[in-house]
Amino acid sequence: MAGYLQEGQAEPQRKAVTLPALQNMKDAGKKIAMLTCYDASFAALMDACAVDMLLVGDSMGNVLQGHATTLPVSIADIAYHTSCVARGNKSALLAADMPFGSYGTPESAYENAVKLMQAGAQLVKLEGGAWLCDTVRFLTERSIPVFAHLGLTPQSVHQLGGFKVQCKTTEGAERLLSDARALQEAGASMLLLEAIPASLGKSVSDALRIPTIGIGAGLDCSGQVLVMHDMLGVFPGKKARFVRNFMAGQTDIASAIRSYVEAVKDGSFPATEHCF
C-alpha cells in the first residue's frame, strides 16, 4: 500500500539493532556509529538519526556531574540514566558502563550488571585486560553480554598518571593485543579501544572476530564512539585530540548527529588529525 503513510504519521521504524547485526556489519565492512547518551530526549533523537548504539557512559561523571574523573559515578547513577535512555530509545543497541568499584569480583560484577540489564541495558562495558577474563566468562555464561574496554581506561587514571595515549611501545602494543584475544576468548561480544596508535587499532580490529569501537584508535576500527557533549561542542573542558565538534556549520542538533553518523559510515571521521 504505497503512500498510505500520511504527513505527521510515524515513519516505519528501523529494525532493532542487535549484537548479531553488528557482527554482520563488521563482517560486511559497514561502520558502526555509537554515541554516549544520558537521557530519554537525546535517546529518541539519536535513535531517529540512525545511531547504531547508545552508551550510558561513566563519562557522566565529567559531563553531567562536573567531576574531574569518572571515579565518583555509582551503579545507581548508571542504572538511573540507563532507565531514562531506555524509555526514549526504540531501536538502537543500548550499552551501559559498569562504574568504578562495581566489578571487583565476578559475583559483585554479576549483581551490579543485573541492575543495569534490568534498567534496560542490552550489554555492559567493563574496563580491563586479561585479569577480567573470569568476570567476562561469569557474566556471559549468565546471559549478560560483555563489551570490554582497553587502551586508555579512565577508571585507572591514577595508575596511568593522567588521560594519556596508551601502548606506544612494542611491548605495550603486544600486551594489548594479547589482552584483546583473551577477552574475546572469554566471551566478550565487542571491544572498545581508547586513545591508542591508529596502527594498533587496525592490528587489533584485524586480529579479532568481534567488532571493535574506537575513540582515538584510528579509522580501521569496526566503528566509532564520541561523548555526546564533546561532539556537540558543549563540554567546557579541554578537548581531546580525538574529538570533532559536529555542531560546527550546523544549525540544529539533529543535523549534527546525522552528520556524525554519515562521517562514521563514509570513513571521513576520524581524520588523521583525530588519531594518534
Ligand SMILES: Nc1nc(=O)c2c([nH]1)NC[C@@H]1CN(c3ccc(C(=O)N[C@@H](CCC(=O)O)C(=O)O)cc3)CN21
Ligand atoms: N567529555 C569527556 N570526553 C571523553 O572522551 C571522556 C570523558 N569526558 N571522561 C572520561 C574519559 C576521559 N577521557 C579523556 C580525557 C582527556 C584526554 C586527553 O586530553 N588526551 C590527550 C592525550 C595527550 C597525551 O597523550 O599526552 C589528547 O591530546 O587527546 C583523553 C581522554 C575520555 N573520556
Ligand SMILES: CC(C)C(=O)C(=O)O
Ligand atoms: C568514552 C566512552 C568510551 C566511555 O567509556 C564513556 O563515555 O564513559
Ligand SMILES: [Mg+2]
Ligand atoms: Mg566509560
